Amino acid sequence: MAVVAGFAAMLAVAAAGLWAAGAADLPGGAFPRVVAAVVVLAAGGEVALAGDAGFLARSQAELAVMPLSVSLVGALVVATAFLRPLRHRAVAGTRELLGRFARLAVLWLAALAGLTAVARTTFRIPLGEDSPLTDIGEFLDAAPRVGFRAETGPTLLYGLLWLIGVAALALLVSRRAPLPPRLVGVQEVVRPAAYAMVWLLLAYVVVGLCAGIVVAVTQGHPGRTFAVILLGLPNLAWPALTLGMGATWEGRVEGPFGLPMPQVLDSVLRGEDRATLNVATLAEQDARAWWLVVVAAVLVPAAAFLMAARSPARTRPWQHALRMGAALALTVLVVCLTGRIAARVGLSLLGVGDLEGLGGEVSLQPRLWAAVGIGLGWGIVAGLLGALLAAPVRRRGAVKG
Known part of the structure; x- marks a missing residue:
């Protein structure tokens, strides 16, 4: 089944x-x-x-998405x-x-x-x-x-x-x-953090889905928009989490194909050998990009609060901070590894360059370890805040002294 x-x-x-x-x-x-x-x-x-085209042509192509x-x-x-x-x-x-x-x-x-x-x-x-x-x-x-x-x-x-x-x-x-009985004790440490990270990623997908529906209704091209939603919504929503926290990605768009939504990504990445993608460069094209920081500032502490509320009451704030930091850093690592894009198509005939309109490249790669470090820092701060906010609502078993 x-x-x-x-x-x-x-x-x-x-x-x-x-x-x-x-x-x-x-x-x-x-x-x-x-x-x-x-x-x-x-x-x-x-x-x-x-x-290929026999002895007349050669091609170069790769796809990693x-x-x-x-x-x-x-x-x-x-x-x-x-x-x-x-x-x-x-x-x-x-x-x-x-x-x-x-x-x-x-x-x-x-x-x-x-x-x-x-x-x-x-x-x-x-x-x-x-x-x-x-x-x-x-x-x-x-x-x-x-x-x-x-x-x-x-x-x-x-x-x-x-x-x-x-x-x-x-x-x-x-x-x-x-x-298994030997792992029952682990659930008090791991399960609240894992649940909070899954909740955070799903929350970003829901926010992205709402934004996509608004784009489809107000800006036209509903078919293309719903294609992106059905095929690659987390490919946009989850990197947005890292961008909102201050991470940087690098990429390039060249040729007749590119990133269909949002158009601001295509605008930032097109035209340079290696463009830098962060909130600042996005905001140069569209000032609404600063909302990524606001969304991260709301949802990341909310996930930390949820983690603290599901943890045993005897857990100290510094323990929440370390666990949240480790969990968010690991989540950012997974997002960066799964969200990378590399697509390139090139075709030359009779050994003369790329045929017009048939060659192109799309790439998007994170500055991996910098992003993981940013996730660790955000997680530690959000973990402390979440522990303080969850203290009045947690179940009995307060820490002594």
């Missing part, structure tokens, strides 16, 4: 997002294969791009289904939990392998009706083509790691999920 429900949800969200983006019109009945490729990427897999909307939906569904049979248990043996996960992993990897076999196709690239390059390609039967193919080995490996992370986080976040 967990495997069927998880993949069904991911396929549905991916298909809806791609349909909104106009991918249903792809030639050769490629739409199902593109949907499969998106789900493979969302499950942590790897999709390689390739292109995770459609986090699809990943998030799949993770929530799989976690819920995995925990459901255990919800009325106080404790569970290590062997039992490992056995349940092993059965889940075998079926998950089998289904992922099936999707990997489907996620491959090739497209012919039109060069224009009146282009002499078209005549040359047709004469020599060497029209440029580009395609993609899911890599089986890396996909199964990273898909297993993705599933391990989902199952472990589900056990840590849920109060009703049983743990």
